[in-house]
Amino acid sequence: MKRFLYIITVLLSLSTLAQNEQLFEEGNTFYNEGQYAEAIDIYKRILDTGKHSAELYFNLANAHYKLNNIAPSIYYYEKALQLSPNDEDIKNNLDFAKNMTIDDIDVIPETGLTKLLNTFTHYLSFDNWAKLAILFVFCSVILFLIYYFAYSSFKKRLAFISSISSLMLFCISLALAFHKYNLEQKDRPAIIFASECKVKTEPNSRSEELFRLHEGTKVQLLDTINEWKKIKLSDGKTGWVANNDIKAL
Known part of the structure; x- marks a missing residue:
């Protein structure tokens, strides 16, 4: 059956x-x-x-x-x-x-170590970083066994150093895998679909209007309360918009 x-x-x-x-x-x-x-x-x-x-x-x-x-x-x-x-x-x-969008929003550039770390992290996906970590830990175990059973002092020294190096690379790959995962979890993009969208200070229609956005603008979703979503722009500004004005990616 x-x-x-x-x-x-x-x-x-x-x-x-x-x-x-x-x-x-x-x-x-x-x-x-x-x-x-x-x-x-x-x-x-x-x-x-x-x-x-x-x-x-x-x-x-x-x-x-x-x-x-x-x-x-x-x-x-x-x-x-x-x-x-x-x-x-x-x-x-x-x-x-x-180029057809109206809003011209500045982008806060990443600098220093943060930029270097994120750029390097994005070279591979979370799955590939995890697979690489498994590969390195496997190599570390094999090299340690070679070190344990080897008779030659040179082979022992070489196998031991290689095993420790593989273990360090395992730790680095694992850390990058988790960093990639955290970056992906924080990355919650959305597109403004309303022709003109009022961004409010609080999640209600009676609150003060901060500024307006127009269709096609890309934002990041931070939170959701009832029929409102908190957004963040690439220049760091935040506010609340109605659910109907936005569509998550």
């Missing part, structure tokens, strides 16, 4: 995959013909099936960009970049889309 259910599940997955491929080609056809709204509808039908890919988000963003839909185009370019962070086409198109 379990095998039968497994076969049915596989067949349904293959059927959905084939259908999504057909829809993707259909959406591309609409896009190439300049029917961008129709292409968007088709791409969203694929998303509704749970299918996510950098190519799908990229094409969806391109269609929105052609219709001058600032916030959705930036949102989907950012989604594509999350799945394919080194894709130059996505980065270039995202820059073009950002």
Whole structure:
């Protein structure tokens, strides 16, 4: 019975995959013909099936960009970049889309050791740092065994030094893995979708207005209270906006 259910599940997955491929080609056809709204509808039908890919988000963003839909185009370019962070086409198109935004917000640059540490940490993902840590601890154990059973004093010395070095690299890799994890946990980006968004001092409509943001601006989410979200800008400013004005990435 379990095998039968497994076969049915596989067949349904293959059927959905084939259908999504057909829809993707259909959406591309609409896009190439300049029917961008129709292409968007088709791409969203694929998303509704749970299918996510950098190519799908990229094409969806391109269609929105052609219709001058600032916030959705930036949102989907950012989604594509999350799945394919080194894709130059996505980065270039995202820059073009950002040129349509109104808000010009300064970025507080990282400096000194913080910049160096974060840059180095971002070279690998959390999973890869963790795998590297496991590799180093495995090497350390093997080298220690070589040290223990070796007869030559030179081999013992070399194996011992290599084992200690591997253990130190294990500790560094593990620390970088946790640092990467913490950076990812703190990174909660969102895009302003309202054409004009009032940023308040407190999470209620009666509080004082600090400033206004416009569609397409990228912010960081800090907290949520009822129907309000606390945000932080790249220049360090914070405030509260209504849930309906923002969409988390």
